Amino acid sequence: MKLRKIFGALLALGALEGCDIKGSCKQDAECPEQQFCHTEVKQCFSSRYSDLKILTLGENAVVGGAPIQIQARLELESGANPVYPPQLNLTVTPASGGTPTTVTLSRTAEGTYSAEWTPPPGEGTYTLQVAHPASWGPTRSVQVTVDRTAPALAVQVPEAQPATPKDGFSYADPMAGSAWVRDQTVTVLVESDSADIDPASPRVVVRGHNGDTDVTDLAVRQVTPCTKTYCGEVDVPLWRPGLEAFRGTFQIELAAKDRVGNERSATGSIPVTRWKWAFDGASGPILSTPAIGEKGTVYFGTSGTNGKVFALNPEGTPKWEAPLGPVSGSPTVGRAPDGTERIYVGAAPATSGGVLFSLNGNTGNTISQCPEAGRNLGWGPILSGTTLFDSTLGPGLPATETAMAFSHRSAVIILGPDVNRCGSLGSFGTMPGSSVLSRGLDVYYSSAYPPDPPFEQFMITALNFTLGTSSAKEGYSVPEPRAPVTSMAFAQTGTETYLLTAEGESSSNSGGIQAFDAERGNNATWNYPSSFSGVAPVRNLALGAGNVLFFGHEVATGSAPLTAIDLFATAPRLSVPNAGSFPGGPVLGAGGALYTASATGPAAGIGEVSAWGSNNLTLRWKLSDSVGRAQATPSLDCARQADGTPAAQSKGVLYVPALDGRLYALVVDSPGLDKNAPWPKYQRDARNTGNSGTPITNCP
Structure with missing residues (x-):
């Protein structure tokens, strides 16, 4: 304001007198070095610059050890020509004494200067002074504290x-x-x-x-x-x-x-x-594959003389147990008309021999059984899994859930709890752990005659259930496998459906896989290997995307290969030697994993559980120090929330049944079964229905 008043007075004085004033000028060169010629009043003034500001650091700022961009700006007095030096000088002086250091700030724009400054290695207070290069020019100083000590953590x-x-x-x-x-x-x-x-x-x-x-x-x-x-x-x-x-x-x-x-x-x-929990039912070995309910409940049976059926919650707590007697076949999860889960399982009560039960999934109470309580029809223990299909007793009647299983001697057992259906068919026996499959109203099962070794004849039968009656499937010629069949699966190629069989006989050391026309039966359309002689039994198989089969062999001692082969190929695509001994089958998990449980291991009573890459059979991990030997195929489920709904994590739980009577729950990297696999495990789906139309899993 003062400078403006002076300017005003000078203008007025010049107008009145019409003459030059002492100190007047027309350009900067006519003024002393430290002064400038005002562009309006033509008078020399000092100084050209009204201020020098440090833009990036305030007074008493604290800085670390990282380089800092120092910026400064020269501001002109009103009326001064914009004349800026090419650089400014930065001097850094320790407060504790010592030699100052200098840095040059280069001009980056009209009146603006910048340079990178790295704080000195020593901590303490420093004075930073930015100065015009001329001795008469403006300066500006700030106090800065350098802190190089990282925080405690x-x-x-x-x-x-x-x-x-x-x-x-x-x-x-x-x-x-x-x-x-x-x-x-x-x-x-x-x-x-x-x-x-x-x-x-x-x-x-x-x-x-x-x-x-x-x-x-x-x-x-x-x-x-x-x-x-x-x-x-x-x-x-x-x-x-x-x-x-x-x-x-x-x-x-x-x-x-x-x-x-x-x-x-x-x-x-x-x-x-990966160990989640282990459960000891204290009632004998587990010889069959657990079934998984809609909310992740795990159902399985034990085979001791005091055998039981157990229902366990996935987090590792008991739900119920039913003392039904020895259980050899795998349970299956169905559904009652009111939506309640219904569990089908074969057991051998002391007074009744082989019985197929239907149980309430919430309580374990018996809904119905075939044959009825107290009757022993000489069927022997039920050795197979159970397949579920819907059938009707007559025209216009609603379809009802029907279960079918196979006993050791002379009986295919049928149970329809909603219509009090109970009956048996046939006079052949079956192998422990064998499959019973369904496709629409067609049911397939394998049998052997006589039911005990040495076997003389093997066959695969297909029945059709229509309007309450069963008959041989029309146009189907009963094929004769090369050896007893324990596991089967359906494969689709174009419009053709094939029944795949895992076969083997320990006494003659023969085994392999065959494919039969599922509609017409007849002789096998494919065998692998071409000769079963000298090949350890194949007890189970899984079928992955692209119709790639995965299987191992059962051996009494040592280890056998794990093989992947394309359907109808003459040679494997992959084979891993010494992978284990597999009475049960592999399990195809989501995310490209294959899981196996072996009946042999590194020490007495110790088995092995392994995870493999399904695309290359590369071993991912193996547990061989704390799990029992396995006789049956594991089951696989996704991770569950407290209410049983699938969790949002990309993990799952593998349930491994063992001969030591324990069920092992192991966390794996597959959120359930592989939905892209036509037949990812024994009895196909998490519920063990053996039905080609049942969803593989309810996991995401």
Whole structure:
């Protein structure tokens, strides 16, 4: 304001006198060096610059050790010509004494200057002065504190606390009792005693085991109350990092900065296991494949003289048990008209011999049985799985759920609990663990005569159930397999449907796979290998996408190959030697995994459970130190929420039945069965229906 008043007075004076004033000018060159010629009043004034500002640092700023961009600006007095030097000088002087350092700020625009400054290595207070290169030019100084100390940081991983064994369940991995389970989420605590930590800076990486897939998108949230200056938490879903092993360790790496950018890292370890739980029914070996209900309930039977049928909740608690006697065949999950799950299972009560039961899935109470209670028709134990299909007793009558299974001697048993149907057909026996399949109203089963070795004749029968009666399938010629059949599957190629059979006879050391026309029967259209002689029995198979078959062999000692072969091919696409001994079959899981359970292992009573890549049969992991030997095919389900609905995690649970009477629940990397596989396991689907029309699974 003062300068404007002077300008005004000078203008008026010049107008009155009409003459030059002392100190007047027409250009800057006519003024002393430190002055400028005002463009309007033509008078020399000092100084040309009204201010010099440091733009990027305030007084008493705190900076870290990272380079800083220093910016400054020269501002002109009103009326001054825009004359700027090519550079400004920055001098940094330690408050504690010492030699100053200088940095040149280069002009980046009219009046604006910039340079990168790296704070000195020593901590402390420094004076930063920016100055015009001429001695008469303006200067500006600020006090800056250099802080190179990173904030304190600690990672606290809580120790896993497995539940106390109860009701036949054990939850701790016997070889890694304090490990977290792969399907759990562990909350890791982040702590700091530093007052200047930036609460938005913590970031975390969870390293997969042995270089497997990392997780980098987890967020740390600040929490209160807090016993430290800063507390944060991060939830680590243990199913996400890579784990190509049964047990492993995830490394959690945390980094955080203070408010000036100093960074510190801290690490922690999370031991992880796939062991979820084991259940001991204390009632004999488990000889059959468990069935999975709609909400993940696991149904299975034990084969001791006090054999029982069990229903277990997926989290590892009992639901019910039914003391029905020895169970040899696999249970099947059906559905009552009111939507309640209905469990079909064959047992051998002491007073009745072989009986096919239907049980209430909620309570385990018997709904009906065939034959009725107290009758022993000499059928012997029911050795096969059970197939389910809908049939009707007459024109206009509603279709009702019908179950069919095969006993050891002289009976194919039919049970229709909603219409009090109970009956038997045939006089042949079957092999333990054999399949009974259905396709529409056609039912297929394999049989042997006599029912005990040495066998003389084998056959595959197809029956049609129409209007309450059964008859031989029209146009179907009963084929004769080369050896007893324990497992079957349907395959589709174009418009043709084939029945695939897994065959083998231990006494003659012969085994292999055949394919028969499912509509017409007749002789086999394909055999693998061409000769079964000298080949260990094939007891089970799985059929994947593209009609690729997977199977192993059962051997009394040692290990046999695991094979993948294209349907109708003459040579395998892949074969892994010494993979195990497999009375049960492989299981195809979602995500390209194949699971097997072996009847032999590294020590007495110890079996092996393995995960393979289904596209290349590469071994992903193996458990061979704490699981019993398996006689039957495992079952596979997705992870479940508390209410039984599928969880949103990309993991599942493999249920392995063992000869030691335990059912093992292992967390695997497949969220249920492979829906793209035509026949991913024994009896095809999670419910064990053996029906080609049943959904594979209710998992996502």
